[in-house]
Amino acid sequence: MSVNNISFILHKPQLSENIGACARGMKNFNFQKLVVVDPKPIFPNDKILATSVGAKNIINKAKSYENLERSLKNIDIVIATSARFRNKNIKHIQLEDLKKINYKKKIAFLFGSEASGLSNNEVSYANYTLQIPTNPDFKSLNLSHSLIIIAQYVSSILNSKVSSFNKSNKVKSASKKEIVAMANLCIQNLEEINFFKSKEKKPIMLENLRNIFYRMELSTKETRILSGVFASLGKKR
Incomplete structure (x- = not known):
């Protein structure tokens, strides 16, 4: 299991400050792979770099794509974050279910824009949707806060070196x-x-x-x- 298998994808982020804060949060927990899809601000820019503080290297190495599908070409499992339940036939998971994920595969956590989150069309590219438990009367989380919660949780899983995934090595999952x-x-x-x-x-x-x-x-x-x-x-x- 390696942090190099984990990517954080920001889909249509609107604020430079949030992009920078996400990079900073990633570096707090030793993650390196940031992807931005169709960002509203110019990427990168001085405000993003300033907000990232000591994580400028993550911004400089980040990949940028025009659309979501292209950003997923080398990913095995996509976990879309959502504050609301989707009436779709898709697997809905909670934070504790992340312990069951096979981190030997290439995993991407997908975050929607600050204003509208992810559409059903964007969620349709995911294997799972993940909901962070919050106050049911106030579910909205800042983009960087959501990322930090997930980054910390996944980091603790990787550091525990516990894996219950026993699938045969002869079966290669499709990318x-x-x-x-x-x-x-x-x-x-x-x-x-x-x-x-x-x-x-x-x-x-x-x-x-x-x-x-x-x-x-x-x-x-x-x-x-x-x-x-x-x-x-x-x-x-």
């Missing part, structure tokens, strides 16, 4: 990049047969498809098989 490629192949074939006839329903149908694929925890072999099936169906038309 997010492989699953995204498979899902996109399926969607491409569906579009070619005009499956998404209703433009209004298409976004929610795409969300549901991603939810199905991402929560299945497919192996690399299973992903290759499904990709072959989708490719064959496309050729037969």
